[in-house]
Amino acid sequence: QKEVEQNSGPLSVPEGAIASLNCTYSDRGSQSFFWYRQYSGKSPELIMFIYSNGDKEDGRFTAQLNKASQYVSLLIRDSQPSDSATYLCAVNIGQGGKLIFGQGTELSVKP
């Protein structure tokens, strides 16, 4: 059973702080990794994807991948109340584009 694990939270951070979201996966053959944001009652929205070990930055977001540790994370700098949402980690296991999703981490950014 291929799994993707996330802390369900909620993770609460003050406005302006760095939010750190973590994800581990079980399939060593996984090649691509995605972070989605889902606001309550809405569908998931792609934030970032990462394929290679190391960091990938896009604005206030940084994805980090460590394939040896089977670990991927998302850092959100200068967190804003509008960042409050559930963040889904997803892993492509190489089955025709199929993604395995974690259960999501709920983030709350307090003003």
Next chain:
Amino acid sequence: GAVVSQHPSWVICKSGTSVKIECRSLDFQATTMFWYRQFPKQSLMLMATSNEGSKATYEQGVEKDKFLINHASLTLSTLTVTSAHPEDSSFYICSADGALDTQYFGPGTRLTVL
């Protein structure tokens, strides 16, 4: 770019009726589309993988005769919930497979079966 639409955005129907949901990739072609269901406070559950011009692949436990999927073109996939019952009430979301196996999600369809 990479916009996916769904129609309708919400639907209320009587028990026993069938409901069709459309998923369209507006600015790209998608050989593969995916259908998910999400219950309140739960994560996404993949129902099936839809490939253009071929039969859909259903996940374990999903009734293929109840959830009919058609992917007739590179920009359109449909999900028909046949003989819907209250337990089928859920948030149905499609996604389309874009470049580098990145999935782009539609806005979802909220189905309520009375």
